[in-house]
Amino acid sequence: MPEQLLYAMEVTLNGLMAGVMYSLVALGFVLIFKASGVFNYAQGVLALFAALTLVGLQNGQVPFAHVINAIFDTNLHTFGWKLPALLAILLAAAVMVLLAIIIERLVLKHLVSQAPIILFMATIGLAYFLEGLGDVMWGADIKKLDVGLPQGISDTIESLTDRWFGYGFFIDNLDIVATLVAVVLVASLTLFSQYSKQGRALRAVADDHQAALSVGISLRFIWVLVWSIAGFVALVAGIMWGTKSGVQFSLSLIALKALPVLMLGGFTSIPGAIVGGLIIGVGEKLFEFSIGPMVGGATENWFAYVLALLFLVFRPQGLFGEKIIERV
Amino acid sequence: MKTKFVSLVVAGICAAAPAMADLVIPNMSYRTGAYAPGGIPYADGFNDYFTLLNARDGGIGGEKVSVPECETAYNTEKGVECYEATKGLGSLVYNPLSTGITYQLIPKALVDHIPIYTPGYGRTSAANGKVFEWVFNYPANYWDGASVAIKYLLDQNGGSLAGKKIALVYHNSAYGKEPIRTLQDLAAKHGFTLTELPVDAPGQEQKSQWLQIRRDKPDYVLMWGWGVMNAVAVQEAANIKFPMENFIGVWWSGSENDVVPAGDGANGYKSLAMHGTGMDYPLYADLKTFVYDAGKASGNGDQIGSVLYSRGVYAAMVIAEAARKAQELAGTSAINAVQMREGFENLEITEARMAELGLPNFGQPFAASCADHGGPGAAMLQQWDATAKKWNLITGFIAPDQEVLDPLIAADSEAFAKEAGITQRCN
Numbered sequence: 001m002p003e004q005l006l007y008a009m010e011v012t013l014n015g016l017m018a019g020v021m022y023s024l025v026a027l028g029f030v031l032i033f034k035a036s037g038v039f040n041y042a043q044g045v046l047a048l049f050a051a052l053t054l055v056g057l058q059n060g061q062v063p064f065a066h067v068i069n070a071i072f073d074t075n076l077h078t079f080g081w082k083l084p085a086l087l088a089i090l091l092a093a094a095v096m097v098l099l100a101i102i103i104e105r106l107v108l109k110h111l112v113s114q115a116p117i118i119l120f121m122a123t124i125g126l127a128y129f130l131e132g133l134g135d136v137m138w139g140a141d142i143k144k145l146d147v148g149l150p151q152g153i154s155d156t157i158e159s160l161t162d163r164w165f166g167y168g169f170f171i172d173n174l175d176i177v178a179t180l181v182a183v184v185l186v187a188s189l190t191l192f193s194q195y196s197k198q199g200r201a202l203r204a205v206a207d208d209h210q211a212a213l214s215v216g217i218s219l220r221f222i223w224v225l226v227w228s229i230a231g232f233v234a235l236v237a238g239i240m241w242g243t244k245s246g247v248q249f250s251l252s253l254i255a256l257k258a259l260p261v262l263m264l265g266g267f268t269s270i271p272g273a274i275v276g277g278l279i280i281g282v283g284e285k286l287f288e289f290s291i292g293p294m295v296g297g298a299t300e301n302w303f304a305y306v307l308a309l310l311f312l313v314f315r316p317q318g319l320f321g322e323k324i325i326e327r328v
Numbered sequence: 329m330k331t332k333f334v335s336l337v338v339a340g341i342c343a344a345a346p347a348m349a350d351l352v353i354p355n356m357s358y359r360t361g362a363y364a365p366g367g368i369p370y371a372d373g374f375n376d377y378f379t380l381l382n383a384r385d386g387g388i389g390g391e392k393v394s395v396p397e398c399e400t401a402y403n404t405e406k407g408v409e410c411y412e413a414t415k416g417l418g419s420l421v422y423n424p425l426s427t428g429i430t431y432q433l434i435p436k437a438l439v440d441h442i443p444i445y446t447p448g449y450g451r452t453s454a455a456n457g458k459v460f461e462w463v464f465n466y467p468a469n470y471w472d473g474a475s476v477a478i479k480y481l482l483d484q485n486g487g488s489l490a491g492k493k494i495a496l497v498y499h500n501s502a503y504g505k506e507p508i509r510t511l512q513d514l515a516a517k518h519g520f521t522l523t524e525l526p527v528d529a530p531g532q533e534q535k536s537q538w539l540q541i542r543r544d545k546p547d548y549v550l551m552w553g554w555g556v557m558n559a560v561a562v563q564e565a566a567n568i569k570f571p572m573e574n575f576i577g578v579w580w581s582g583s584e585n586d587v588v589p590a591g592d593g594a595n596g597y598k599s600l601a602m603h604g605t606g607m608d609y610p611l612y613a614d615l616k617t618f619v620y621d622a623g624k625a626s627g628n629g630d631q632i633g634s635v636l637y638s639r640g641v642y643a644a645m646v647i648a649e650a651a652r653k654a655q656e657l658a659g660t661s662a663i664n665a666v667q668m669r670e671g672f673e674n675l676e677i678t679e680a681r682m683a684e685l686g687l688p689n690f691g692q693p694f695a696a697s698c699a700d701h702g703g704p705g706a707a708m709l710q711q712w713d714a715t716a717k718k719w720n721l722i723t724g725f726i727a728p729d730q731e732v733l734d735p736l737i738a739a740d741s742e743a744f745a746k747e748a749g750i751t752q753r754c755n
Contacts (some may be wrong), residue, residue: 014535066628074621077630132360140364140626142559151595152567170542172535174569185468241532244563246589248529248557250362257533277689288536298500298526300536 001165010169011289012282014292017175019260019281020182023243024237025258026265026273027185028230035226035266038119042127042254046231049130051238051247052138055145058088063137085147096231104224112219131252140249145242149177156307178240182274185236189229189270198225206268239323256301260308266321275319283307350394350653351387351447355415356424359627361401362530363555363586368627368635370425371397373640374618375626380611381648383618388651391625402555404428411436415699420651420668421445427503430463435748442665443672445650447643448473448579448602453740454507455702457673458752460741464672465504466646466703467694468602468728471736473578474507475728476600476707477550478514480576483726489521495546497537497553500526500591504552507578511550513732526545529724532576537565554717558586566593573598576731579707582719583635587712595714598722600707603642604690605719607633611641612687635719642691649685650675673698692725698754 025047032040035119040046060079068076083091107122150173158168193199204212205222214218238247241254265276284307285301291301311319339718356373358367369556378393387393394418396647398410407429421443424430430450437444438461447464454463468476482489496511498504508524513520525537531553536559541549551561558581565575571597577586582599593630613635619625620632631637654663654671663671676695682688694703706725712722745752 007539011536014539018533069628097342104547135360139630140359140368140709141630142365142556144589144591146591151563153569170539172570205733227711244534245556245560246361246585248365248556249360250532253362253530285536287540292536296526297537298528300533301467301528 003167006165006290008286009165010061010158010167011285013169013171014175015282015285016278017179019261019279020175020179020274021237021240021277022181022254022257022259022261022280023274024178024185024233024240025209025254026261026277027256027270028237028272029255029262030265030267030270031189031226031230031233034270035046035202035222036119036205038123039116039267039322040230041123041255043132043230043234043258044128044252045127045130046099047238047241048233048249048252049134050092050096050108050235050248051145051242051251052087052134052143052294054092054147054235054239055143055247056138057091057095058083058147059143061138061156061202066139067136074304087234088322089147089239092235095229095233096235099225100227103227104220108223109220115326127252131249137251139228142246142248145239145247147205147239147243147245148172148231149239149243151152151243174240174243181236185233187272193270200285201227248324257304260304261309262318263305264289264318266318268322269320272318272320279319280304291295331371342549351391352394352396352414352417352419352677353421353647353651354410354417355395355397356400356404356410356420356422356426356429358399358400358425360399361403363402366555366580366658367402367584369583369631369634369691370640370643372626372629372631373425374644375636375640375644376624376632376637376671377613377641377644377648379619379624380615381743383622383624384614386489388519389655391655391661393648393731394743395701399529400424400429402426405434408432408436415442418438418664419666420663421647421672423447425449427451428501431502434460434463434567436698438748438750440665441669443669445643445647447646448639448658452656453737453744455700455705456737457632457699457701458741458754459745460701461753462669463542464467464696466696466701467692468579468705468707469702470503470506471733472577472702472705472728473511473600473602474510474550475514475733476705476726477576477578477609477727478511479726480709480723481571482518483546488518492520492548493523494520495523496545497525497527497534497541497542497548497549497551499531499553499555499557501553502726503554503580507550507552510733512737513736514729517732527553527557527561529557531554531560533563533746538568538570541565542568548574551575553577553581553586558583560592562587562597563590565597572596573711576600576709579639584717584719585636587714588717589707592714594712597712598709599712599719601719601721602691602707603638604687604721605633605638605710606633609690611686614686615632621728638690641687645685646677649677649681672696673701673715691737702737705730712751723730 026077028043060081062076065076154171154173157171201217261276261280265272284304287303288299350532357371378395400407423445444463452469452471454460577599579600583591587594650671652665655661655677657670658667678693692706705728709723710719711722
């Protein structure tokens with residue numbers, strides 16, 4: 001097989017894996033948009049906050065240590081214990097649920113019946129608030145996240161492809177784990193929304209708020225539920241991206257990678273987030289591989305948006321979005 | 329009520345502003361945003377050094393030093409705002425800690441007559457004092473760094489890099505692009521092949537670049553990165569099993585932040601170093617007594633001795649010495665920015681002086697002049713020991729290849745002089 005074809009195959013596989021990582025972030029946006037029509041600008045920051053909380057809990061870091069030390073002239077930094085990864089993840093998930101309750105009580109409750117743009121603006125404020133809160137709670141230094149996920153080249157895939165094609169493909173073990181996690185996450189979310197009482201209530205609210213309210217579904221409960229799930233998805237995304245790059249402010253910028261995925265896959269479809277992620281991942285990687293060297297490289301960031309815009313021209317609602325029908 | 333409010337505002341302004349007699353040296357820091365992990369330790373080191381001078385020596389030449397801090401978030405617009413907001417305080421010098429901000433401030437410095445000091449960053453050709461009267465970038469600049477890295481590799485390869493392949497992974501910005509021209513000229517001179525691989529900010533996704541490195545199998549990879557890009561690159565290099573001892577970052581890609589997230593995978597990674605690091609210097613005994621134990625440490629106090637903290641200390645030390653020189657030349661302790669520039673231009677830092685300051689063998693000795701604002705440009709190499717979680721210096725100072733650099737600096741600075749209508753001086 002020609003060398004260039006083998007390289008293209010390797011790039012495609014890695015593009016698929018990168019796409020899964022983007023999809024993990026996009027899922028959180030979809031969940032909230034689907035249930036409430038709100039584009040949650042704070043989703044990237046939720047991932048950062050979740051990852052910071054996880055590392056902090058795992059390492060027994062004292063939250064708000066800087067503030068406590070400054071006020072009381074103490075020298076607190078850690079509690080002196082380290083939590084097992086699983087327990088720390090469960091506790092971090094609990095914190096995200098608590099955060100969802102607080103967001104509902106302090107922000108969303110007061111904005112019922114407001115225009116979507118008002119809710120969107122509220123999430124912008126929330127993003128900046130959470131960014132600052134994360135800094136004050138856990139510090140702005142870069143933190144290593146280690147929950148036992150494997151990283152580095154998959155020797156099995158390398159040796160198998162070497163045997164088949166005479167060239168060993170690079171696939172990162174972390175990407176393989178991310179793919180498995182994404183499959184489980186999407187399956188769980190689908191099962192939850194199709195077969196559980198709460199899931200059906202969530203879909204009812206998504207279809208028609210007023211009708212859902214008229215049959216006794218609590219909008220406030222649904223909002224807490226959906227923000228909790230989005231918080232959990234943000235935690236998963238934070239774990240994957242945080243393992244890859246350490247936990248620090250830039251983690252919140254992964255949201256930028258999710259936007260073209262949403263534009264392409266549609267804001268209301270869970271499968272759309274996955275398929276959109278895969279198309280963006282493969283598209284940007286193949287473009288960088290084939291055209292990048294001719295135009296000086298670093299094409300991925302902008303090409304993802306160009307690709308999404310191209311799809312938008314033909315399907316404004318995205319590949320899997322609900323068809324826009326305006327009755328006059 | 330209104331009177332009380334006005335009084336409070338006035339009192340607040342008076343408390344925040346430095347006393348008129350203070351030597352004002354603003355700290356343009358970034359403690360928030362994507363680059364905060366790098367900005368915080370640098371700002372802490374910078375502040376702590378001046379706090380020490382104030383607490384131990386009563387300032388510089390009897391004048392207290394005021395260090396108003398302004399948050400730039402590594403954002404060029406905010407950096408310019410910081411400059412405009414603080415220059416009226418009687419600022420003696422600006423150390424913007426950003427190449428982007430530096431480029432914006434250079435024309436302003438010409439007009440406002442305030443020196444700009446950019447150690448190890450900024451506009452490289454500002455080393456030419458004949459053109460850049462108000463800018464100083466000693467002891468080393470990016471082009472020096474590129475040349476030192478190549479000289480080190482020459483040394484590792486018996487003096488020849490002919491036929492070797494070197495990849496440059498760089499931050500796709502003004503900063504990251506700085507060494508390209510130098511490396512291209514060095515490639516032509518030494519016969520190696522240079523592959524340029526840009527990474528868009530912030531640099532969390534670098535799979536394409538590292539897949540290309542895996543395919544091309546370069547002998548060495550150089551990196552001009554900053555922020556999260558560094559940590560991701562080190563992790564990706566470990567992922568593809570690239571030999572870490574053949575991976576060398578510039579000094580902005582050689583802090584603890586860049587290697588700790590990759591854990592054991594970062595072991596053996598190298599970077600350039602333009603100064604020493606760690607707390608094994610006599611200065612730290614004084615810092616402990618007068619700053620840390622006195623509860624005056626900047627920030628959280630948890631960055632002490634790190635690479636970037638050391639760099640902040642180094643920048644502050646050079647600025648303080650320039651202020652001392654300026655006082656000596658002006659014959660007064662209450663110097664202004666114009667006199668401060670004279671101090672920078674006539675500054676000589678010897679090994680004996682550094683030892684006296686409690687920093688023996690910390691930086692390279694240098695003597696600035698009217699024409700030379702760039703210093704000798706030498707740098708060392710350090711290597712990360714993941715087990716000990718420590719950087720170890722593995723070479724002494726290596727001098728850059730001035731034969732290649734001088735014409736580049738002359739060409740770039742002369743182009744600026746032509747564009748800005750500057751008549752060259754020092755004739």
